[in-house]
Amino acid sequence: MTAAIDTAVADVLAELASLEDPRMRGVNERHGDDHGVNLTQLRQVAKRLKTNHELAQQLWATDVTPAKLVAVLISKPKAYSADDLDRMLREARVPKVRDWLVNYLAKKSPHAERLRQTWIADPDEHVAAAGWALTAEAVAKRPELVDLDALLDTIEAEMKQAPAPTQWEMNTTLAYIGIHHPDRRERALEVGERLQVLKDYPTPPNCTSPYAPAWIGEMVRRQGA
Structure with a gap:
């Protein structure tokens, strides 16, 4: 130094x-x-x-x-x-x-894509959460990098039992699929409604709930889609 x-x-x-x-x-x-x-x-x-x-x-x-x-x-x-x-x-x-x-x-x-693929399967819940955060980013901005249907399968099978940090980012990924990909919106809503993850999360007035079906619905409404 x-x-x-x-x-x-x-x-x-x-x-x-x-x-x-x-x-x-x-x-x-x-x-x-x-x-x-x-x-x-x-x-x-x-x-x-x-x-x-x-x-x-x-x-x-x-x-x-x-x-x-x-x-x-x-x-x-x-x-x-x-x-x-x-x-x-x-x-x-x-x-x-x-x-x-x-x-x-x-x-x-x-190196974001390399890190995404490495982190998402890591046994450390915080590292895995980072991998899912990068996955949500890819869903919104570079969907050609991900298999949306495979992600929905994984979320449906694993999000309910995932550790809290990982669950939060998986839920964000689910919401982004529904918001940014109209052809997958119905399934994203179905998965969110079935799993009920973050449905009761305390949300301040005038803020959007992180509950995926509510989040998707509000953002789609704002977009006029």
Whole structure:
């Protein structure tokens, strides 16, 4: 590590520590995250730093959750190899880091399809969930990469019993099939109605329920399809 990067890491860690709020930590800990930094303020730190891949790697290596989140935001997604992203996903200890890594790095990586195929069958529920998140992305944006009918078969057979992180992303995939592929919509609705996954999930007013039939119906309505 160069002296400049060493100093920058220390400065970022100190700034993030100064933003720590015990009340915010309490809120985050209820969702499995181990920090108390407001994410809007954290994004402002990253915005000021701009893209800096070397600094990102060093911040990630600190194993401090807010530093890892900043690292994701200032990284160059295409600079990471598939092995890098696989290692980082397995090192990510908390939900928000995993979520940002998948959405801001893996989805933008040239290795996304390779990772999707590797992760989706992984025995680790968090890694498998990342694979399903990439699958949902493919369903919406690159459906030529996936077999929609095979996905529906797998979801129908496995989603009800899947661990919570994997189940959530499988459910997203189911909803995306129904939303983006009218020719599979009827079956997607049937599967969702039969499995009843997330039907009773608490949803704030004016927000769309994650229950797949309700989600599909609302998005189709908005699209006028």
